[in-house]
Amino acid sequence: MMNVFDTLMERGYIAQTTHEEEIRELLGKESVTFYIGFDPTADSLHVGHFVTMMFMAHMQRAGHRPIALVGGGTAMIGDPSGRTDMRQMLTKEGIEHNVSCIKKQLENFIDFSDGKAILENNADWLLDLNYVDFLREVGTHFSVNRMLTAECFKQRLEKGLSFLEFNYMLMQGYDFYVLNEKHNCIMQLGGNDQWSNMIAGMELIRRKTSKQAYAMTCALLTNSEGNKMGKTAKGAVWLDPEKTSPYEFYQYWRNVDDAEVEQCLRLLTFIPMDEVRRLSALEGAEINEAKKVLAFEVTKLVHGEEEAIKAEDATKALFGGSGDLDSMPTTELEKSLFEEGVGILSLLTQIGLTKSNGEARRLITQGGISIKNSQVSDPSIVITLDDFEDNRLIIRKGKKVYHQIKLV
Template identity: 45%
Template structure:
């Protein structure tokens, strides 16, 4: 836990969390004056968060460790609209049942990073449907709309970028709804800080401005840099798709592997953002070269997986990786593809299994992988992907290259 006299903004800046602040000096004074309530918002567009959201969760974790109270806002109402910021097209409209299921999945990730409860410094989850669903259109225009000019809103890059394509009136109002969220959280929970990605800057400024125009409390905004990996990929994405935080969406082993296989140039930056190691240790590990840097990547993978899935899952993933790379047969901790005894008896090819496990996009891709020596069964190269999985065993390890592995296990 940071020392009470620690300059929290300096700590967050050193670790790479800060991009912009509406009033850095005022916010620093507010943080030093006593417990502050801050909020971070998420729309419920999927039933899990991914590592692109992790930067915000870690920032909120540091705030809570420093004695402040995090609010996690889920946009039960605004999910039905969609934030147009820097998007080329509208988001698909989700039904109420899907939104509810997504909210439940997102809340499970919150509990792994923050202490939720009813205490003064416990994190809380709030839903903007609680106040937006009952807000009449004319009331909204009177409370919010009259304080903003269309001319000003059109100057924001997030809005202007969409005008080149198509921007519905529904989406145009999103920024005002988010501004109202901020003032409503200030009224209901004493929240005076909003945290968001750099693409949320205009939305955050509008909330600060709305409170001022309504003679409300002084509000502050803090944005984080938009992260991309050094090889140009958007943070949260991998070659295989999104890197989800929930184990139901992505096995802890695959989550561990994402960090273990990161670009050498990202190790120090990721350790600062996604672990709680002291910065002296982060700088030491980030400066390693060659084979020693691989050890730093393992530490990064262990730390990130421990926070996301617990110490036991991190240890199991690390042990599984050691087994794979050392040629051992143990596959404990790997993602599992179950197969019935009846299907095994009927005959199932390795190409079929590779596709089902996500190791290959198609059977022809699996055949090409095998022809190039990249498909292995229990560590032994397979030349013919159409060969059937056989034998009297109950468990096998199927691998694509050196970094993708799945455990195949016989069930009932």
């Protein structure tokens, strides 16, 4: 059986390790408890988190025990990593709401039954800390000079780093120490932007207990220009179906650039590597077959097989003339509204394709709106019942965003 470390290396997950040979040997001979942290800065995880969730899932499938740590305490501070400005301060109530939402998403993805995984919230130990005791027990082990050389602080020093955020590294390091004491957690996994914080926790464990701990970071999901993937014109691609519908989620992966297909198949699916290589080698129009597999597999993992099939059927109906359109983003409107007609500008805004009539007008004049595959050129047109077929009207925004209006 292949060592999970080799699996992770082959699939391109591992970016940095603290002790490569030791970690590989350890993961091959015993069950290791490890953790990954998720800060609840929103009420849903997004595509950027999905890579670390897959990292965690591969480890669990190989017999290792994950701890999913939700940062209800650290979110009160805000992680300065990868930021050029200070994060918006969240209320305690807002953080608690976000934590509960994220917990549900993690529970749908990681098997927490029979102690196979642990769910923790660092608010349980961080919010009741005595500040002076914390400084004496933890702060004494951190060198300010060394902290200032960390990448997570460097880019903030030019614009200003608050003392509040400066504490974040101590708190994340303390998390690792607490989980080590409580669950014998000896390894932290996370995104490559967390390297400095992970080293801090590893060092804190060594200084306080003389025990060895380890860290591994995973590669970020980036496009061919090196920018983070998971963004659309509407914003982040969320894992919450209320924020990004399963159809929109499916379409995002169906439309990735050809150059990104292999990376996405490696990192975001469990498809065997031989098949990943075969699919990635397809060229020209055939690469679309690989994109169909990618879109279906990723949607199935996040939203379940039923929703993946619905999204696939809606796509077939839209582009192939067969299948079911009901999974496409849809707005139901009263039939009576269109007896006298509705202006295209107000209609686009009403169904959420644009934020204002002004934006709708600009989009139309730039050729960005099509109805029944015909480009709309006149922003003053009125949509009536005559424009509907079988009580449906499909509007396309740009090249890839489709929205259906159904009459009721």
